Amino acid sequence: MIAAKDGHLASFNVGAPTYHTLPVAAWNDDGDPLVVGKPGLTTAGSLPGYHGVLDTTSTSIVAAVPGDGWLIDCVDEDGGTWTDVIVAWAVHKDGSMTPLGTDPHGATGDATEGLASYRLYHPDGKVPEELKLASDAAAS
Numbered sequence: 001m002i003a004a005k006d007g008h009l010a011s012f013n014v015g016a017p018t019y020h021t022l023p024v025a026a027w028n029d030d031g032d033p034l035v036v037g038k039p040g041l042t043t044a045g046s047l048p049g050y051h052g053v054l055d056t057t058s059t060s061i062v063a064a065v066p067g068d069g070w071l072i073d074c075v076d077e078d079g080g081t082w083t084d085v086i087v088a089w090a091v092h093k094d095g096s097m098t099p100l101g102t103d104p105h106g107a108t109g110d111a112t113e114g115l116a117s118y119r120l121y122h123p124d125g126k127v128p129e130e131l132k133l134a135s136d137a138a139a140s
Helices: 134-139
Strands: 008-013 019-023 033-037 040-043 050-055 061-066 071-075 081-085 088-092 097-102 108-110 117-121
Touching: 008 033, 019 033
Parallel strands: none
Antiparallel strands: 008 019, 008 050, 033 040, 061 088, 071 081, 071 117, 088 097, 097 108
């Protein structure tokens, strides 16, 4: 068993779109998250509604910018394709940005997660002013 550092939460679906989280207390030898529940220290996956682990250590989001018409062409592992709307961009402390999508229940997350490949684009081919780098804005 390996003690967990702060920042990892086990997520449980308690009735869409509601999720509940418990702090990950440790990791077992197989890498499964362990949480403190009614039976004591237990594997998160053995509890009802287990959804996955959230890593809050890497989500140092400092701002959000509206999606402003951006789209993502998606390809899944089976070759299925579709296009989704980027509802917002998460701006991280280090300056990187993550495109955010939404599921049918309104939960928001990284629009690229779990895709085999993707293409991000704006239909009019122009980058909105708030998404341009300072050097790009000076050049235009």
